[in-house]
Amino acid sequence: MGFRLPDRHMAIILALGLAAAVYWPVLSSPRLPGGDLSDTVHQGYPFLSYTAASIAEGRIPHWNPYIYCGIPFFSSFSAPVFYPVRGLLLLAAGPEASVRFIWPVQAFIAALSAWLFLGSLAVSRGGRTVGTIAFAAGAWANTLFYAGHASKMVSWSFLPLLLYACERWWATRRAWFLFLGGLCLGMQALSSHPQMLLYSAMAATVWLAWRFLERPGVSKALAAASGLAAMTLVGAGLGAVQMLPGYAFSRTSTRGEDLPLSQSASYSMPPEETLAMAFPHLFGYRHGFPDSEAGGGPVYWGRLGLRLSSEFTGVSILLLAAVALLSRRTHRGMALGAVALLGLLVSWGGYSPFYRILYDIVPVFRKLRAPHMAAFLTTSGISLLAGPGFDAAVAGVRAGRCWKPIAAWGALCIVLLAFCRPILSSAQAGWWRRAGASPAAFPELVDRRVDLASGDLLRAALVSALVAGTVFAVSRKRIGPGTASLLVSAVAALELVPLDRDFQVFLPQTRIADLYPEPAGLREAVGEGRIFPGGNEFIPLGIRSVTGYHAARTQAVDDMLAGISSGGFPEVRSTGFTVLIDGGTVAPYGALVDEMASDTSAGGFPAELSAPMPRAFMPASWVSGGEAPAPGIPPEAVSTVSGGPDLPPPSGQPGSAVITRDEPELVEIATESGEPGLLVLADTWHPGWRVSVDGTEARLLRANGWMRAVAVPAGQHSVCFTYDASDFSTGLLISVVTALLTAVAAAFELVSRRRGKPGAGAA
Numbered sequence: 001m002g003f004r005l006p007d008r009h010m011a012i013i014l015a016l017g018l019a020a021a022v023y024w025p026v027l028s029s030p031r032l033p034g035g036d037l038s039d040t041v042h043q044g045y046p047f048l049s050y051t052a053a054s055i056a057e058g059r060i061p062h063w064n065p066y067i068y069c070g071i072p073f074f075s076s077f078s079a080p081v082f083y084p085v086r087g088l089l090l091l092a093a094g095p096e097a098s099v100r101f102i103w104p105v106q107a108f109i110a111a112l113s114a115w116l117f118l119g120s121l122a123v124s125r126g127g128r129t130v131g132t133i134a135f136a137a138g139a140w141a142n143t144l145f146y147a148g149h150a151s152k153m154v155s156w157s158f159l160p161l162l163l164y165a166c167e168r169w170w171a172t173r174r175a176w177f178l179f180l181g182g183l184c185l186g187m188q189a190l191s192s193h194p195q196m197l198l199y200s201a202m203a204a205t206v207w208l209a210w211r212f213l214e215r216p217g218v219s220k221a222l223a224a225a226s227g228l229a230a231m232t233l234v235g236a237g238l239g240a241v242q243m244l245p246g247y248a249f250s251r252t253s254t255r256g257e258d259l260p261l262s263q264s265a266s267y268s269m270p271p272e273e274t275l276a277m278a279f280p281h282l283f284g285y286r287h288g289f290p291d292s293e294a295g296g297g298p299v300y301w302g303r304l305g306l307r308l309s310s311e312f313t314g315v316s317i318l319l320l321a322a323v324a325l326l327s328r329r330t331h332r333g334m335a336l337g338a339v340a341l342l343g344l345l346v347s348w349g350g351y352s353p354f355y356r357i358l359y360d361i362v363p364v365f366r367k368l369r370a371p372h373m374a375a376f377l378t379t380s381g382i383s384l385l386a387g388p389g390f391d392a393a394v395a396g397v398r399a400g401r402c403w404k405p406i407a408a409w410g411a412l413c414i415v416l417l418a419f420c421r422p423i424l425s426s427a428q429a430g431w432w433r434r435a436g437a438s439p440a441a442f443p444e445l446v447d448r449r450v451d452l453a454s455g456d457l458l459r460a461a462l463v464s465a466l467v468a469g470t471v472f473a474v475s476r477k478r479i480g481p482g483t484a485s486l487l488v489s490a491v492a493a494l495e496l497v498p499l500d501r502d503f504q505v506f507l508p509q510t511r512i513a514d515l516y517p518e519p520a521g522l523r524e525a526v527g528e529g530r531i532f533p534g535g536n537e538f539i540p541l542g543i544r545s546v547t548g549y550h551a552a553r554t555q556a557v558d559d560m561l562a563g564i565s566s567g568g569f570p571e572v573r574s575t576g577f578t579v580l581i582d583g584g585t586v587a588p589y590g591a592l593v594d595e596m597a598s599d600t601s602a603g604g605f606p607a608e609l610s611a612p613m614p615r616a617f618m619p620a621s622w623v624s625g626g627e628a629p630a631p632g633i634p635p636e637a638v639s640t641v642s643g644g645p646d647l648p649p650p651s652g653q654p655g656s657a658v659i660t661r662d663e664p665e666l667v668e669i670a671t672e673s674g675e676p677g678l679l680v681l682a683d684t685w686h687p688g689w690r691v692s693v694d695g696t697e698a699r700l701l702r703a704n705g706w707m708r709a710v711a712v713p714a715g716q717h718s719v720c721f722t723y724d725a726s727d728f729s730t731g732l733l734i735s736v737v738t739a740l741l742t743a744v745a746a747a748f749e750l751v752s753r754r755r756g757k758p759g760a761g762a763a
């Protein structure tokens with residue numbers, strides 16, 4: 001008898017091989033991932049740099065003072081350091097390594113996850129190999145590399161393991177599988193992408209519901225419901241350290257409000273672009289790459305709006321998935337088909353009435369947008385179906401039936417190839433109409449689109465022929481299932497891996513410090529003030545900016561941005577900026593004032609605006625009840641206060657305020673005044689802040705629409721603004737307790753396996 005590698009060793013070798021094959025450029029080069037449209041460059045690196053610096057100081061970064069005059073940080077899902085892979089990479093090797101290596105590590109986890117799940121469905125070793133390659137090398141997650149959306153990939157990689165836990169719970173009723181399912185949901189929660197967590201929970205619901213429908217009964221219904229509830233509870237407990245502060249943040253975020261249906265359905269997947277699962281270039285190809293434009297126009301012409309990744313699953317995989325769904329031997333395949341269909345209907349968003357139903361009856365859908373992300377359920381379901389589909393295709397007499405329709409599909413692709421140009425030109429008519437042009441005006445662009453689609457059709461025909469030939473050879477007993485598995489696996493890998501690599505773009509730099517060089521003289525010019533407009537690139541430099549980039553903002557930040565965009569120079573000045581930066585040119589506040597004062601057409605320059613506004617001050621007067629600053633009047637002269645400061649009207653000179661301690665979550669200010677007054681700090685207001693005067697808690701006020709303020713008595717006082725992170729502390733306690741319970745459950749499972757109890761082992 002020949003040597004046979006144990007399954008667990010086979011799984012590890014396969015997972016390592018897949019991770020290395022897809023991410024060899026990452027493993028072999030020190031360059032940083034990134035591109036013009038990558039969130040890694042514009043948000044990921046600056047945020048990770050700030051996170052790493054904060055952890056080095058021994059604190060969790062709850063507040064980011066470097067953009068938007070201050071904004072919540074950890075609670076806004078900006079520092080997912082409690083997801084173990086990201087956190088350990090960040091602590092052990094720094095932010096550069098964290099961004100680079102999370103991709104191959106998650107691909108490795110995805111492969112093991114798929115292998116386990118397919119084993120629970122009694123898929124053969126050859127089928128598990130095919131299905132694992134199909135899932136772990138799938139384009140949906142791996143092409144997110146360019147966009148920099150690693151949190152989506154984290155959630156995707158745990159989906160098969162979640163379904164595995166559901167299946168094993170159903171088969172064994174062992175409590176460990178409830179903890180395992182909860183662990184998957186918890187890891188998704190800690191990865192900081194709640195929308196992906198929601199879709200995964202929906203997939204688990206569909207799986208258990210399908211198992212119940214196979215043999216309905218009261219006890220079965222209770223098992224399905226209790227299992228799902230327990231997994232959700234464990235997942236919520238593990239993810240509480242991130243989700244509890246995140247929930248608090250959502251209550252003040254503009255993204256936490258109910259969105260109108262049109263906005264919720266934005267970035268829906270146009271139904272016709274579902275064809276990209278087989279023909280990735282059919283509607284053009286991606287954005288932000290050298291080959292993304294031709295003849296003065298964008299190659300992509302679909303209705304999605306912005307395409308930074310691909311839903312390509314591979315033609316070989318689609319064919320095997322179809323075999324699985326049509327085979328009577330793969331009844332679990334129908335459950336995977338239901339998961340895939342769910343993802344398809346949700347991803348179509350506004351193009352499908354199903355999404356309107358979800359929007360109306362499930363409140364959380366009113367807070368989400370970009371439903372096309374649910375396509376990961378579709379691509380995952382199809383990829384995993386390739387495993388049982390392979391078994392069905394090579395199962396004796398059925399192999400003789402399968403190769404003919406597979407070959408027919410390839411023949412159809414050849415026919416479509418012959419008519420590719422007229423078909424595509426006709427299909428583009430609507431796109432050209434919306435662009436206000438004609439295809440005849442852009443012949444180079446038309447040719448490029450036709451060439452891309454033609455390549456897809458030719459590739460599909462060749463792949464179909466290879467798969468059909470393999471199945472035919474098995475049916476004639478010229479090759480065995482093992483050889484067939486190797487051939488089909490090779491075809492799938494050759495389809496997927498090169499396309500995955502197409503989305504791997506790197507920067508010439510190897511360090512964040514080189515990515516964001518500090519402009520000469522900037523730090524001295526800014527002093528204790530801010531840059532206007534600024535941006536995220538100044539976060540690693542420790543320089544404050546008025547504006548920036550963040551996926552979610554608070555209402556106070558939006559109020560500030562609205563004010564400076566429509567109010568003119570006085571409102572811009574109210575941000576406490578001291579430097580204007582334009583195209584790399586640094587203009588100190590004084591130079592800017594001199595230039596405006598010399599402009600005789602402007603009718604002079606107000607003397608009260610000649611100096612920058614300090615971050616902390618005591619205004620000469622204030623008006624109660626206003627929600628916006630008085631137009632054109634410096635806040636030092638008159639500040640508006642929401643709710644009223646409960647102070648007598650001022651009668652003398654305004655007091656003084658000096659910042660004596662300035663940290664992200666703590667700002668101390670020394671005040672001195674001859675009468676009770678109002679202290680204003682020109683940092684963004686947020687209900688998470690607390691304020692005390694001489695150690696006694698005071699009422700936090702909102703001044704000038706977005707600033708923090710507090711009433712102070714006459715005399716000399718010490719005012720301390722501190723950020724309240726109690727929701728984080730509570731969440732951390734819940735997460736730690738749940739993690740300990742999960743560890744205990746894992747220990748019991750391990751002991752049970754060693755004792756050889758029936759049902760203890762996993763499939």
